[in-house]
Structure formats: structure tokens, C-alpha cells
Amino acid sequence: MSRSKEGWQPWPLCQFILKIHSRCDLRCDYCYVYEMADQSWKEQPRRVSKDVIAHTAFRIAEHAHAHGMPSVHLILHGGEPLLAGADHIAHTVRAVRQALGPGVRLDVSLQTNGMRLDETYLKLFDDLGIRVGVSMDGGADDHDRHRRRPDGSGSHATVSAALDLLTERYFHLYGGLLCTVDLDNDPLTTYEALLASGPPRIDFLLPHGNWAEPPPGLPAEDGATPYADWLIPIFDRWYGAAHRETEVRLFADILHLLMGGTSSSETLGLGPARMVVIEADGGIQQSDTLKSAYPGAPVTGFHVARDTFDAVLRHPAVMTRQLGAETLAKECRDCPVLSVCGGGLYAHRYDPDNGFGNRSVYCADLFRLIDHIRGEVQRDVATLLEGRR
Known part of the structure; x- marks a missing residue:
């Protein structure tokens, strides 16, 4: 929240994720939209209407x-957004740009x-x-283990x-690659496979899950950290490279x-959440990763x-996402890496009791x-300072 003479005021939203199509032409077994707790996609229209746009x-x-x-960011998402068709995508982008007018820049990206x-x-x-942005999980065998067509063949x-x-x-x-971490894949082999297309950025996504x-x-038993163990070799390669091979968003x-x-x-971080999702039916929701928690978790009731x-900014759950450390668990507030x-990720904190x-x-x-x-x-830093003595 930001301070003003009138007291605490919410940060305005700046990132708008529009679910332009609610279905997909892949059947990825880890997908939080189709394979996890919230199955509301079945009730959504296949394609966002021009009225909703x-x-x-x-x-x-x-x-x-x-x-x-001065600017806002529109992200076309799904499902698979390309199922909406080229004309519908063009109509959507032009409609938002026209509504904003020349005084506000519209940055548009699409995840496919x-x-x-x-x-x-x-x-x-x-x-x-x-x-x-394109989703890819590594080389052929690693990618095709999860990212399959409905008939079971690889993509x-x-x-x-x-x-x-x-x-x-x-x-x-080219915005970059989105890769879901799979502990069964070798981390450096995965990283090198992703580098083959020269991505300007790689996003490593931890598989969605929670305490339930x-x-x-x-x-993990005995204090093991399998996801850190998977990511650290990639960080060491990325950080130690003579020339930066790409940006890795998590590390950066x-x-x-x-x-x-x-x-x-x-x-990561304590910054205020400034993103909102517009579903294909026009419903306004919080981050759709909350669908991994329980049915209806991201719903706000707004349209x-x-x-x-x-009005969405005044929703209690949305306000909570802007209050920083004071809404976190005590063990988080006392943690030396809190900042x-x-x-x-908010969705990864859920359990049914609390x-x-x-x-x-994680x-x-x-x-x-x-x-x-x-x-x-x-x-x-210590090496640098020593070298200056």
C-alpha cells in the first residue's frame, strides 16, 4: 500500500491477464487450470466475446x-490463446489500444x-x-513426458x-521460454536444451502445489531441498558464465x-500484487494460480x-496481497531472507486449516x-574489495 494524506491507498493495477480462450490443444498432466482443484474452466465460454472485450x-x-x-501491460492467455484465432486477437488488442488512447502505452504479450x-x-x-513467450520443458524426451497432445503423442x-x-x-x-521444473530431468541438460533457441529470458516455474x-x-525428508538442488547448478553455470547466456528471471x-x-x-519479494485476471466470461479474478488450491479460490465476484x-482493489483478498510482510505467517516475518x-508464491502457502x-x-x-x-x-564482493586494497 502507498501512503497519502488520506491514509493508506492501494497501488493501482498495471498488469491485466485476459483469458482470451478457455480451452487448450495440449493435455499437460501438471496443468493447474485443467488438472488441479478448480475445474471452473468447464463452465467458461470457449472464447471471450466481443462484448466482454x-x-x-x-x-x-x-x-x-x-x-x-503512463503504460499498462495486457497479457493474452488461456487455455491456449491462439485457439481464439488471428482476427479475434487483433480485435482485442486494437480495442484496448483505442480505449486507452495515445496518452497511455499498451504493452502486449502472449503466452503460447x-x-x-x-x-x-x-x-x-x-x-x-x-x-x-513459449512454453518448453527442455529436450524432446523431457518435454514430451508431460506436454502431450490429447492423443498422448508428444508436442x-x-x-x-x-x-x-x-x-x-x-x-x-521473442519474449522467452517458460519451463516447468521436473526433478526427473537433468538440470544442466534442460538448461542447455532451452538455450538452443537463444531465448532472451527463461522462466523456471516451480510446479504448483500446496500443503494439502x-x-x-x-x-522432503531430513531437510532435503530437491528443487534448490535442481536449480543451483543452473545458477552456478549462469552466474559464472563469461558472457551472460540469457536472463533467468528467478535468479535475476x-x-x-x-x-x-x-x-x-x-x-518473490514483498512488493504489492498489481495483477488481475479477466476470465473468458468477463469475471474478474485474482491470480489464476490460486486454482491449484481449492475450487473458487481466485474468485472475487466482480465482472x-x-x-x-x-472496486477490485478494495476486495479483502486483493488488499491482503498489497500489505506486504504484515499478512505473512510469523515464521516468515522472523526469517532472515524475508525481504x-x-x-x-501466494498459491503455494495454502492448507485447508489455515x-x-x-x-x-517450497x-x-x-x-x-x-x-x-x-x-x-x-x-x-569480498574478492572485489580485496583486489582494491
Whole structure:
């Protein structure tokens, strides 16, 4: 929350995730939308309507203008957003830009599984200035273990071909890769496979889970930290490289937070949550990763046809996400890496007895990863200072 003469005021929203299509053409077995607790996707229209798009555009512009925001970020998501079709995507982006007018810059990105990413889409994205993120979990065998078509066949070959097209002719649109961590895959082999397409950024995503439904490999016995153990070899390679091979968002955010900066995502840090999701039916929701917790977890009861985003900011659950450390579990508030970890991703804190008032199910892994990175930075600073004597 930010301080003003009138007291505490919420930070305005700046990131709007629009679920432009609610279905997918893959059947990934770890997907929080289709495979976990909340199954409300079955009740959503397949594609967002033009009426919902118009209301969404109006509400985004209303919010941006009310708060004097110079820019906002629209993320086209799903399901698989490319199932919405090129014309519908173009209509959506143009509607929001027109509503915002020339005084507010609209940054647009799209996260796709890559199955339908072709020349037609890339030409359109080039015209509209849409950056493209692609989901890939490593080499063929590692990727195809989870990211399969409905008939059970793998998707790696198709995604690789789409990445070749993206990187050879439209690299300026390439936002990066999203990789879900799989403990069964070798970390450095996975990292090198991802580097093959020259991504400007890699996001390593911890599999969604919580204390009631833990992710694979957790809870670990004897204080083991399997996810930190998986990520640390990649960090050491990334941090120690003579030339930076790519940006790894998780590592970069930890480094920024250790230096007193901010995080670029809701995964880490104590920064206020400034993101909202608009479902295909126009319902306004909190982060859709909360669907991994229990049915209805992200629901606010608001709708773009009748409610302002300022009203959403006053929702108790949304306000909680902007209050920083004071809403965290006591063991988090007493933790020496609090300012970096921030309690971990909100969805990963859930248990049925205490809601989200817990430490992350990844607590031990996050502590070890942060502590390792802090140690490497401290060692480098000490070496630098010694060299100046």
C-alpha cells in the first residue's frame, strides 16, 4: 500500500491477464487450470466475446486514466490463446489500444504452447507489437513426458519448429521460454536444451502445489531441498558464465532483491500484487494460480460489465496481497531472507486449516537457493574489495 494524506491507498493495477480462450490443444498432466482443484474452466465460454472485450478495454482505460498511468501491460492467455484465432486477437488488442488512447502505452504479450504458432500469427504479432513467450520443458524426451497432445503423442517437434520460425524471422518478438521444473530431468541438460533457441529470458516455474496437495518430491525428508538442488547448478553455470547466456528471471529477481531492488513477478519479494485476471466470461479474478488450491479460490465476484478495477482493489483478498510482510505467517516475518522470499508464491502457502497464512510449501528450497545466491554475491564482493586494497 502507498501512503497519502488520506491514509493508506492501494497501488493501482498495471498488469491485466485476459483469458482470451478457455480451452487448450495440449493435455499437460501438471496443468493447474485443467488438472488441479478448480475445474471452473468447464463452465467458461470457449472464447471471450466481443462484448466482454469491449467492457475489458473500457475498464482498463478507466483505471489507467484515473491513476495517471503512463503504460499498462495486457497479457493474452488461456487455455491456449491462439485457439481464439488471428482476427479475434487483433480485435482485442486494437480495442484496448483505442480505449486507452495515445496518452497511455499498451504493452502486449502472449503466452503460447507453440502448437499453432505460424507465419500468419507472427506477421500479425509483428504488426501489433505483441511479444511472444513459449512454453518448453527442455529436450524432446523431457518435454514430451508431460506436454502431450490429447492423443498422448508428444508436442516437442511442433514447438521446436515454431521456435525456429520465431527466432529466424521474428526474433524481436521473442519474449522467452517458460519451463516447468521436473526433478526427473537433468538440470544442466534442460538448461542447455532451452538455450538452443537463444531465448532472451527463461522462466523456471516451480510446479504448483500446496500443503494439502504437495508438488512432486515434497515434503522432503531430513531437510532435503530437491528443487534448490535442481536449480543451483543452473545458477552456478549462469552466474559464472563469461558472457551472460540469457536472463533467468528467478535468479535475476533474487539478485535484484538482495541488492535492495524489486521483483518482476509475484513469485518473490514483498512488493504489492498489481495483477488481475479477466476470465473468458468477463469475471474478474485474482491470480489464476490460486486454482491449484481449492475450487473458487481466485474468485472475487466482480465482472467487467459492472465493476471498476478500483472496486477490485478494495476486495479483502486483493488488499491482503498489497500489505506486504504484515499478512505473512510469523515464521516468515522472523526469517532472515524475508525481504527476498516474501513468503513465496501466494498459491503455494495454502492448507485447508489455515488458508494462505502459512509459509510456502517450497520454504526450505527457497531458503537454500536464496542463501546460496547470497553467498556467491558476498564472495564476489569480498574478492572485489580485496583486489582494491
